[in-house]
Amino acid sequence: MSDTANEFLAILKDALDETGLELEESLEDVAQYASERADHLATIVDDPGFLQAVRAERDNVALKAGLEIADDMDAIDRQILGLIQGALAFAAKLLAA
């Protein structure tokens, strides 16, 4: 597993240990997948459609992880999605630097 994936995994493990919650897919699979998508985004930071790609990767992580996100999202849910999206973009730019 790459260094990035290991860092994602450590963060997710800490978070789940604290909350006692579980993801639909295995933690390692989600972390690995999120890491791979961030790595991909890092290669296209300056390309046309980068923001569309970040939104697509947010959706990809949600689909892979089987996240439960309310259909009738309230303001807080929208904030959560925005933060996930921001995290992917932020990670991509860090990796690209």
Next chain:
Amino acid sequence: MKRLLPLFLLLAACVSQHKDEALFPPLSLAWPGVEADLLRGIDDGVTDGLLGGAERSVLEAQLHDLAKAIKERDAVETRAEWTGTEPGDVALIMWAQHGVQDQVDDGDIGPGAAASLLERIKNFDAAIAALPLE
């Protein structure tokens, strides 16, 4: 990366309890993006002469029915509309992929962004295929 910890705490707070309910929320999340690709693909199909007016109407009706099925969490209808199993319907995935290609051809997005959009279409398709049918 440590700065991402609070963000992933929020991520981990989203819990999936049942497999049959786990897929519809992310499908709903991904739908606007996939729908945009579909509409782009259909528009380009008409422009390129691949689709006539009547065929366009059938596809747009399928999109409408698919959106409704996803909103209502109807697994049977969602799969039927996406894969085009009703008489006269077509599988929508190729038009979504066509829409992504059209965006690349027009210079709206680069190949890298296209890869992300195509990955989403693939995951969307896989999630629908995984929906448990009663």
